[in-house]
Structure formats: structure tokens, C-alpha cells
Amino acid sequence: MSVLLPAAMPKASSTTTPYSRAAREHPGYRRSIAARAVAATLGGYGLAALCAAALALLSDAPREEAIAVAALPAFLLQIAAAIWAFWAPTALRAWLGIGSPALVFGVIIIWIQHAAA
Amino acid sequence: MKNTGFRDAMTWLHTWAGLLPGWVLFAIFVTGTASYFRPEITAWMQPEAARRVSALDAGRHALAHLAEVAPDSPRWAIVLPDARSSELKVFWREPPPRRFKSADLDPLGRAEPVARKTHGGEFFYRFHFQLMLPHPWGRWIACFAAAFMLVALVSGVATHRRLLADMFLFRRTRDGRRPWLDFHNITAVLALPFHFLIAYSALVIFTHMYLPWMGKALDAIGEKPAGIAPATVGARESPADAVSLEEIFSATARLWGEKRSVRRIDVTGRGTPDATITLTRADGPAVSLHARESLTFSAVTGEPIKQTDTIGPGRAAGGWLYGFHLARFADPVLRALFFIMGAMGAAMTGTGLALWTLKRRDRLAKTGRGGRFGYWLVSRLNVAFVTGLPIACAAYFWANRLVPAGLAGRDQWEINAVLITWAAAALHAFARPERAGWREQFAVGAVVFGGLPLLDLATGGRFDGLHAGFTFAFVAFAALFAFGARKLSKPAAA
Numbered sequence: 001m002s003v004l005l006p007a008a009m010p011k012a013s014s015t016t017t018p019y020s021r022a023a024r025e026h027p028g029y030r031r032s033i034a035a036r037a038v039a040a041t042l043g044g045y046g047l048a049a050l051c052a053a054a055l056a057l058l059s060d061a062p063r064e065e066a067i068a069v070a071a072l073p074a075f076l077l078q079i080a081a082a083i084w085a086f087w088a089p090t091a092l093r094a095w096l097g098i099g100s101p102a103l104v105f106g107v108i109i110i111w112i113q114h115a116a117a
Numbered sequence: 118m119k120n121t122g123f124r125d126a127m128t129w130l131h132t133w134a135g136l137l138p139g140w141v142l143f144a145i146f147v148t149g150t151a152s153y154f155r156p157e158i159t160a161w162m163q164p165e166a167a168r169r170v171s172a173l174d175a176g177r178h179a180l181a182h183l184a185e186v187a188p189d190s191p192r193w194a195i196v197l198p199d200a201r202s203s204e205l206k207v208f209w210r211e212p213p214p215r216r217f218k219s220a221d222l223d224p225l226g227r228a229e230p231v232a233r234k235t236h237g238g239e240f241f242y243r244f245h246f247q248l249m250l251p252h253p254w255g256r257w258i259a260c261f262a263a264a265f266m267l268v269a270l271v272s273g274v275a276t277h278r279r280l281l282a283d284m285f286l287f288r289r290t291r292d293g294r295r296p297w298l299d300f301h302n303i304t305a306v307l308a309l310p311f312h313f314l315i316a317y318s319a320l321v322i323f324t325h326m327y328l329p330w331m332g333k334a335l336d337a338i339g340e341k342p343a344g345i346a347p348a349t350v351g352a353r354e355s356p357a358d359a360v361s362l363e364e365i366f367s368a369t370a371r372l373w374g375e376k377r378s379v380r381r382i383d384v385t386g387r388g389t390p391d392a393t394i395t396l397t398r399a400d401g402p403a404v405s406l407h408a409r410e411s412l413t414f415s416a417v418t419g420e421p422i423k424q425t426d427t428i429g430p431g432r433a434a435g436g437w438l439y440g441f442h443l444a445r446f447a448d449p450v451l452r453a454l455f456f457i458m459g460a461m462g463a464a465m466t467g468t469g470l471a472l473w474t475l476k477r478r479d480r481l482a483k484t485g486r487g488g489r490f491g492y493w494l495v496s497r498l499n500v501a502f503v504t505g506l507p508i509a510c511a512a513y514f515w516a517n518r519l520v521p522a523g524l525a526g527r528d529q530w531e532i533n534a535v536l537i538t539w540a541a542a543a544l545h546a547f548a549r550p551e552r553a554g555w556r557e558q559f560a561v562g563a564v565v566f567g568g569l570p571l572l573d574l575a576t577g578g579r580f581d582g583l584h585a586g587f588t589f590a591f592v593a594f595a596a597l598f599a600f601g602a603r604k605l606s607k608p609a610a611a
Contacts, residue, residue: 065430
């Protein structure tokens with residue numbers, strides 16, 4: 001995990017914030033930004049994809065309607081994930097905040113697919 | 118303190134989520150804004166084309182043409198001329214490998230279209246979401262740009278301490294970047310609901326491409342069969358085109374009234390007893406695309422087939438967003454407002470890109486810190502896009518009148534003119550110092566847009582509302598470019 005999740009950025013304090021000039025001098029800054037950027041893009045898209053698939057499976061509606069309904073919140077969730085990725089105090093928390101709901105949606109998908117099989 | 122951290126984070130995010138897709142977004146805004154007048158641009162570019170042609174005659178001609186070129190195709194579609202467009206297009210499906218083919222026909226039924234060959238407004242429309250890249254790359258990049266734009270919008274709003282107060286704040290000072298920042302805020306915030314909906318609906322339009330996982334997940338559990346099974350091509354048991362178009366047109370006239378024209382004819386299942394003919398009404402005042410009324414008849418007996426296409430709230434919402442994005446429902450005044458909001462989007466993106474360089478120019482000058490290469494790259498790309506692309510668009514209209522009407526492949530030469538002009542503008546932007554690059558391209562923009570009304574008059578322009586509207590728009594763009602050139606020809610402020 002430590003390879004995947006680089007060191008956290010310096011904690012926000014009264015004088016420095018994760019995006020202050022001082023933080024940019026910190027050795028982990030670039031790694032942290034890279035980890036957040038990947039969380040925002042790939043993580044955000046993955047979360048949207050899993051959310052959409054789970055909602056489509058949960059829906060009782062006909063195929064096209066289920067897809068249309070599931071996509072609408074999924075797009076918004078992707079945006080929220082990207083915001084959170086850079087808002088979170090640490091890169092690790094950014095990943096946890098996106099990964100845990102993604103895990104829930106993943107479990108729902110597997111569970112419904114097993115039930116249907 | 119937490120709030121400060123949040124605003125800092127959102128400012129940082131706004132900077133980068135805005136900059137990275139900024140040039141693509143600017144191009145999408147410019148071409149998308151032009152696409153609001155897609156049929157009108159085509160009409161301007163074909164001044165010799167017939168106007169106000171009969172949809173029934175055009176439909177009859179199109180059916181005859183299809184019977185000739187695609188007698189065995191199961192699927193035909195015809196797009197008829199309407200109040201905004203005199204184009205007549207036919208589509209048909211070839212036998213496997215299933216591919217749709219299309220042709221432009223003369224709406225008056227002459228063997229060869231009289232109007233010069235041009236992509237017209239279609240060029241801007243296609244550019245808007247395909248970016249002239251091979252399928253499907255352009256669409257994907259456009260979707261990512263839309264997602265980045267939503268992130269930039271949310272984080273941009275979050276950076277404001279007082280959103281409503283800033284909305285009306287325009288500081289006309291002479292120092293540095295304040296007016297730019299205020300203009301960026303005004304164009305962003307005044308049209309914020311538009312910006313948000315246009316980016317969100319862009320994703321909704323490409324739902325099936327962007328999130329194919331829903332369909333895959335539903336397929337995996339094997340329920341919810343896909344809509345209508347594709348029509349099978351059997352022996353030609355019945356002549357699917359036997360029904361008279363007059364009868365069907367008069368039936369729609371009874372139901373819709375004479376004023377509501379038929380825009381599209383679809384024939385499915387040709388050669389089978391289940392063959393249908395569907396007539397779709399021209400876009401009406403309803404926003405949603407699903408609200409477009411259509412009537413389906415049996416193509417064998419001419420009997421109306423009851424429509425059972427009821428849609429749920431999800432598809433209704435999706436249809437509304439799709440319809441909003443295309444704005445085909447809009448009457449001319451509302452369409453002009455959409456055009457202005459789209460132009461504000463382009464201005465928001467353009468000023469945002471400029472702000473990135475203005476901020477760094479100050480820092481570079483004061484402390485000497487920050488990447489010079491990054492500054493050089495961004496500032497020159499800004500010139501190449503913000504002034505270079507509009508100049509290239511003007512070149513499209515120039516080429517339309519200067520490339521001989523009879524030249525083979527002339528429609529491609531119009532597009533080549535865009536590419537060549539844009540490449541030249543980009544070379545110029547990278548070759549010149551930043552300020553000179555802006556000034557010179559603003560001046561060129563003023564000349565090429567200012568010259569277009571004269572060119573129109575000299576090469577077949579008519580004295581009608583359409584050409585007057587284009588003249589007004591061209592002169593307005595020329596004035597804008599002249600204003601920029603004048604500002605930059607004075608010594609640098611502060």
C-alpha cells in the first residue's frame with residue numbers, strides 16, 4: 001500500500017495549507033499532487049462507472065430508463081470525487097474517500113450479479 | 118482556518134482543471150456557439166441554393182432516389198427541408214457489414230444539386246464534439262473536457278468569498294489583471310446556470326459512450342431485453358414503398374395542422390410485412406428531444422400504428438438536457454441569447470487562459486521564479502487559440518466564396534483553408550513576442566471579419582434577414598478584434 005499511496009502532504013495548520021507556497025517546497029508535494037490527480041481522474045471515473053452500473057442494476061425500470069436514471073447522479077459523483085481529491089487533507093484520505101463508496105458499489109454489483117446467476 | 122484551506126485548495130484546483138482542457142474548451146465553445154446557427158451558416162454558404170422548397174416534393178424526390186440507389190436496403194431515412202434549411206439529405210443502410218450511407222440531393226429534384234458543395238454549418242457542428250480527430254478520440258476528449266469544466270466551475274465558485282457581490286463587480290482600473298479577472302468572473306457567473314447545464318448535458322448526450330458499464334452490467338444479468346429487435350431482411354414479400362406520400366402527408370396535416378412541417382421520414386423493415394414509415398415533426402417549442410412528435414404508419418397498408426413510446430422520468434430528464442444542449446427549440450430571439458451565452462463561455466475560457474499567464478508574468482518579473490518554458494508555451498498557445506482559431510473560422514467563410522464553385526473537392530478545400538490558416542496563426546504566435554503576437558492577430562482578425570460583409574456583397578450575397586444578421590455578427594467580431602488591437606498598440610498599462 002505504501003508504494004501505491006505516497007506520503008501525505010503537510011497537515012493544514014494556521015500558517016500553512018496544503019496548497020501554500022511553503023507546502024510546495026515540501027519533498028512529498030509532487031507525489032501527493034500526482035496521487036490526488038490520479039484519484040480525481042481515474043478514481044473519479046471509476047467511482048462514476050461503478051455507481052452507474054450499481055444503480056442501473058438496482059433499478060426496476062426497463063433497460064434504457066434504468067441507464068438514463070443511473071447516469072444522471074453518476075456524472076455528479078465524478079465531479080464531487082474530483083473536488084474531494086484535492087480538498088482532502090491528505091492524499092491517503094483522498095483515496096479512501098473515493099475508494100470506499102466505490103467498494104460499496106462494487107459489492108452491490110457483485111451481489112446482484114450473483115443473485116441473478 | 119479550515120475555510121481558508123478549502124479556498125486555497127479550490128483555487129489551486131480551479132487553476133489546473135481550467136488550464137489543462139482550456140484550449141480544447143475554447144475551441145469547443147467557439148464552434149459550438151457557431152453551431153446554434155448550423156442551418157443558417159449552410160444557407161449563407163450556399164447563396165445560390167433554393168429557399169422555401171416544398172417538403173412533399175422533396176420527399177417524393179428523395180424516395181425516388183432511394184428506390185434507385187438502395188432498392189434492397191431495409192432502412193431508409195430522409196431529412197427534409199424546413200423553415201431554417203433547404204437541405205435534402207438521404208440515408209440508407211447497406212447490407213452487412215451494416216453501414217449507413219448518405220447523399221445530398223437537390224431539394225427541387227434536379228439531377229445534381231445546384232448549390233455549391235460545402236460542409237456549411239455542419240463543419241462547426243462536427244468540430245464541436247469530434248475535434249477533427251479520428252473516431253472516437255474527439256468525442257472522448259470532448260467528454261473529458263466537459264468533466265474538467267464542471268470541476269473548474271464548482272471549484273471556481275468555491276473560490277469566491279462573496280459570489281453575488283463579485284458578480285456585479287467590474288473594476289475599471291488600469292492596473293494589470295484586475296479587469297481581466299472581473300471580466301472572467303462576470304462571463305462565468307452571469308451565465309453560470311448555462312455553463313453548468315451545457316457541460317452536464319454534454320456528458321448526458323454521450324452517456325452510452327462514456328459509461329458503457331451500465332449496459333454491460335445489465336447484459337451480464339441477462340434481464341431487460343434490448344428494445345426493438347433489428348428488422349430482418351426477408352424476401353421482398355410486400356412493396357414497402359407502395360404507400361403514397363401524399364396520403365401520409367395529408368394524414369399528418371390533419372393531426373398536426375398544416376403549419377407543422379414534417380422534418381424527417383424513416384422507413385424501417387423494408388421488404389417485410391412489418392415495414393413502417395415514421396414521420397417526425399420539425400422541432401417545436403418543447404425543449405426535450407423526446408417531445409418531438411412523430412407518427413408511424415404501416416408502409417404496406419398505410420394504417421397508422423399506435424405509438425406506445427412512453428418514457429420514464431430518467432429518459433425524460435435526459436431528453437430535456439439533450440434538447441437544451443442543442444437548443445433547436447429556440448425561436449430566433451432565444452437562439453440569439455443562447456449564442457450570446459455560448460460566446461460568454463468562450464470569453465470565460467479565453468480570459469481564464471489569459472489570467473494564468475498574467476499571474477505568472479507578475480511573479481516572473483518580481484521574483485524570477487516559476488517556469489519560463491511553461492509560461493512561453495501557455496502564452497503562445499493562448500494566442501494560437503484565442504485569436505488564431507477565430508481567424509481560421511473567418512478563413513472558412515472566405516474560402517467558401519473564393520474557392521471556385523465547380524472545383525472538385527471544393528468542400529474539402531474550405532476545411533483545408535481553416536487548417537492552413539490556423540497552422541499559420543499558430544506559427545506566428547510561437548515566432549513572435551507575446552504582446553506583438555496578440556496585437557498582430559487582433560489586427561488580422563479585425564480585417565478578415567470586417568472584410569466578410571464586403572466579400573458577401575461582391576459574391577452573391579442577398580439583401581435579406583439572413584445576410585443582414587451575418588453582416589451584423591461579422592462587423593461585431595471585427596469591432597471586438599479592432600478594440601483588442603487598439604488596446605495593445607498603446608504602451609503597456611501599469
